[in-house]
Amino acid sequence: MNISLFEKLAEEGLISAASLEKTKAASGTKLLSVHWELKVVLYLGVLLLSGGLGVLVYKNIDTISHQAVLFVIAFLCLGGFYYSFRHRQPFAWTKVDSPSVFAEYAILLACLLLVTFLTYLQVQYETFGTRYGMATFIPMVVLLFSAYYFDHLGVLSLAITNFAAWMGVTITPYRIFSRNDFSSDRLIYTGMLLGLILLAVAFVSQHKKLKRHFAFTYSNFGTHILFIALLCALIVFDSKLTWSGILAGVCAFMLWQAFRYRSFYFALVVVLYGYVELNYIVLRWLETVAVDTVVTFLYFIISGTGMVFLLLRLNKTLRRP
Amino acid sequence: MIAYDQASLDNRLIQQEVETTCRKQCITEAEKAAVLHACPVRFYTPNPFIRIGLFIATAVIGVSVFGMCILLLTVGSSTESVTALTFFFSFLFYLALEMFVRVKHHFASGVDDALMWMSGAFMLSGFFIATDFDLDDAWIYMLIFVAGTLFTLRFANVLMCAVAFAGFIAMIFFTCFHLGSTAQTLLPFVVMGLSLLLYRLSARFLREQRFRHYFGCLEILSILSLITFYLAGNYYVVREIGEEMFRAPMRLGWLFWIFTVAVPTAYIYLGIRRRNLALLRVGLLLTGAVVFTVRYYYGILPAELAMSVGGAVVIALAWYVTHYLKEPKAGFTREDDDEHDDVEKLQIESLVIAETFHETPKPPQGFRFGGGSGGGGGAGSDY
Numbered sequence: 001m002n003i004s005l006f007e008k009l010a011e012e013g014l015i016s017a018a019s020l021e022k023t024k025a026a027s028g029t030k031l032l033s034v035h036w037e038l039k040v041v042l043y044l045g046v047l048l049l050s051g052g053l054g055v056l057v058y059k060n061i062d063t064i065s066h067q068a069v070l071f072v073i074a075f076l077c078l079g080g081f082y083y084s085f086r087h088r089q090p091f092a093w094t095k096v097d098s099p100s101v102f103a104e105y106a107i108l109l110a111c112l113l114l115v116t117f118l119t120y121l122q123v124q125y126e127t128f129g130t131r132y133g134m135a136t137f138i139p140m141v142v143l144l145f146s147a148y149y150f151d152h153l154g155v156l157s158l159a160i161t162n163f164a165a166w167m168g169v170t171i172t173p174y175r176i177f178s179r180n181d182f183s184s185d186r187l188i189y190t191g192m193l194l195g196l197i198l199l200a201v202a203f204v205s206q207h208k209k210l211k212r213h214f215a216f217t218y219s220n221f222g223t224h225i226l227f228i229a230l231l232c233a234l235i236v237f238d239s240k241l242t243w244s245g246i247l248a249g250v251c252a253f254m255l256w257q258a259f260r261y262r263s264f265y266f267a268l269v270v271v272l273y274g275y276v277e278l279n280y281i282v283l284r285w286l287e288t289v290a291v292d293t294v295v296t297f298l299y300f301i302i303s304g305t306g307m308v309f310l311l312l313r314l315n316k317t318l319r320r321p
Numbered sequence: 322m323i324a325y326d327q328a329s330l331d332n333r334l335i336q337q338e339v340e341t342t343c344r345k346q347c348i349t350e351a352e353k354a355a356v357l358h359a360c361p362v363r364f365y366t367p368n369p370f371i372r373i374g375l376f377i378a379t380a381v382i383g384v385s386v387f388g389m390c391i392l393l394l395t396v397g398s399s400t401e402s403v404t405a406l407t408f409f410f411s412f413l414f415y416l417a418l419e420m421f422v423r424v425k426h427h428f429a430s431g432v433d434d435a436l437m438w439m440s441g442a443f444m445l446s447g448f449f450i451a452t453d454f455d456l457d458d459a460w461i462y463m464l465i466f467v468a469g470t471l472f473t474l475r476f477a478n479v480l481m482c483a484v485a486f487a488g489f490i491a492m493i494f495f496t497c498f499h500l501g502s503t504a505q506t507l508l509p510f511v512v513m514g515l516s517l518l519l520y521r522l523s524a525r526f527l528r529e530q531r532f533r534h535y536f537g538c539l540e541i542l543s544i545l546s547l548i549t550f551y552l553a554g555n556y557y558v559v560r561e562i563g564e565e566m567f568r569a570p571m572r573l574g575w576l577f578w579i580f581t582v583a584v585p586t587a588y589i590y591l592g593i594r595r596r597n598l599a600l601l602r603v604g605l606l607l608t609g610a611v612v613f614t615v616r617y618y619y620g621i622l623p624a625e626l627a628m629s630v631g632g633a634v635v636i637a638l639a640w641y642v643t644h645y646l647k648e649p650k651a652g653f654t655r656e657d658d659d660e661h662d663d664v665e666k667l668q669i670e671s672l673v674i675a676e677t678f679h680e681t682p683k684p685p686q687g688f689r690f691g692g693g694s695g696g697g698g699g700a701g702s703d704y
Contacts, residue, residue, distance in 0.1 A: 005335060016352065019349065026345055032596050033653075033657060034655060038642060039670070042636065044609075045634075045635035045636035045638075046632065046636065049628070049629055049632025051628055055624075055628075056626065109636075156671065157671040157674055161675050264368040293392060294392050297388045297389035297392070300384075301386055304381040307374070308378045311367075311374045314371060315367040
């Protein structure tokens with residue numbers, strides 16, 4: 001804190017002498033926070049340990065150390081759950097702050113190891129039968145329960161991606177395009193359904209006040225997968241008019257939602273997806289009438305200017321208290 | 322020197338200070354309101370997300386205008402006219418940037434960011450086209466360094482500062498590379514010396530109030546120079562670059578092993594002693610580089626075992642620190658110092674978790690239990 005600045009402000013009579021003293025006292029005892037450093041270190045530790053154990057369990061499969069690895073996994077998993085269970089706050093449907101950074105990551109580690117363990121059981125003994133669905137369904141339920149019970153956003157995100165995987169879609173940010181084959185209509189419809197389900201869950205948790213702070217995570221995943229599925233439908237399917245109409249409708253609805261919750265983030269997301277849709281439709285149309293490339297550039301100049309004005313307008317409207 | 326309105330920049334700093342102090346309840350809401358009223362900021366700074374959108378839209382418009390002019394104005398697509406047009410557009414974007422900053426008072430609005438980057442990129446492309454893409458490495462990086470520095474001085478952009486620094490180091494690297502074997506041997510020490518110099522300079526400037534508008538740039542400069550100081554002395558970097566590019570065997574290997582291990586340790590130690598978070602963070606980051614370097618040449622354990630053991634050690638260490646800092650000690654605390662709930666920070670954390678842990682370890686392809694088939698209690702119908 002810049003003490004001389006506050007002294008000047010006090011001189012000008014903008015802040016009282018008592019406030020200046022308080023500020024001075026606060027800056028004198030200022031502690032450096034290593035909160036985020038601890039988080040990153042713990043994150044790396046969990047990443048390494050769960051990843052390493054996950055590989056180890058399938059190596060040296062016939063030797064005695066194999067049993068030892070399984071034992072270590074089970075032990076760490078139970079230990080993690082025990083630790084977080086002992087240090088947990090009482091459950092509530094509102095936001096419950098985690099008692100410590102360590103407890104937060106203990107839950108994450110325990111959940112990851114549990115999933116590893118369950119997957120292993122499935123692979124080796126087919127514990128959950130031969131149906132593919134069950135093997136991803138059970139970890140999902142475990143993750144979902146832990147996310148709500150211990151109030152953990154990270155585990156919730158894992159649960160959502162697992163839920164998507166159970167439905168057959170990959171929705172982690174970097175793999176959403178590389179892992180999905182969006183030309184198959186089954187995947188497109190699944191994506192839409194998944195997006196709608198996630199948005200519905202977000203709506204329910206917002207309005208029934210069931211872990212309200214989870215709503216953003218649900219609607220974030222839901223919005224993206226819904227828009228991507230709709231865009232793919234527009235590109236892949238033949239009935240362009242229907243799908244562009246539906247997409248425009250969804251854009252309008254989501255924009256209205258963004259206004260309701262005053263979310264700049266969702267406003268931007270809707271504008272960008274909407275812009276991609278508009279570009280696709282216009283470029284296709286320009287292709288059929290076969291005009292000069294100059295017209296295409298002209299279209300981009302005009303539409304870009306339109307987007308600038310729309311964004312300036314959005315900034316103004318959303319900021320208004 | 323700086324393009325933005327000085328008084329508004331100062332008032333912006335004051336407003337930020339007052340906001341944090343008010344959050345810590347050192348000053349009252351009424352006082353905060355009075356200060357905000359007395360120190361107005363004239364900038365147009367939209368919400369960060371709107372900034373992203375404006376950046377994209379401005380870039381689309383700029384590139385489209387350029388494309389249209391290329392189609393309409395260049396005759397027979399001669400290199401000269403394309404070159405001239407590229408330089409002209411670089412200049413045009415710069416003019417527009419100055420206009421938006423000085424007349425419209427845009428500050429971190431996305432429009433100014435896009436115009437700045439386009440102006441720089443078009444200038445560089447102009448040189449590329451003019452020389453038929455046959456520009457020497459050292460010259461390219463010198464251009465990046467000079468243009469980046471000028472832009473940084475004028476617009477105090479943190480990312481531009483990082484680009485200028487990268488250009489500088491790359492320029493030094495390629496100059497030494499072309500100078501011959503003596504310069505190549507001395508290269509690690511040259512880069513280390515320059516990094517140290519830059520670090521000392523930026524650390525000193527960070528204490529002087531007259532550079533307050535460049536504090537962000539100076540911070541990134543000090544962090545980057547700490548990193549290049551380490552990388553220049555890292556055994557892996559020196560050896561592999563020496564063998565790949567200079568065709569020279571490793572010399573003074575022991576010295577670089579000392580640098581590899583000692584520098585991060587020193588960073589962490591000094592970071593704790595001087596309560597300097599930048600040093601501490603860079604030190605922690607580079608500890609990973611130490612592990613990687615050692616493991617690359619001495620594969621002591623198989624990867625998965627090393628990962629498990631390393632992860633366990635790291636978690637144990639974090640557990641120790643958490644307990645050590647139950648009460649704040651030596652000026653450090655484990656609690657988050659910024660109390661207000663930062664939704665975006667938490668969301669990013671959860672997204673990173675979802676991204677990296679999504680793949681639950683699966684057995685290798687075609688994995689089936691051969692051998693002792695009597696083992697599994699609940700064996701399925703395959704058996």
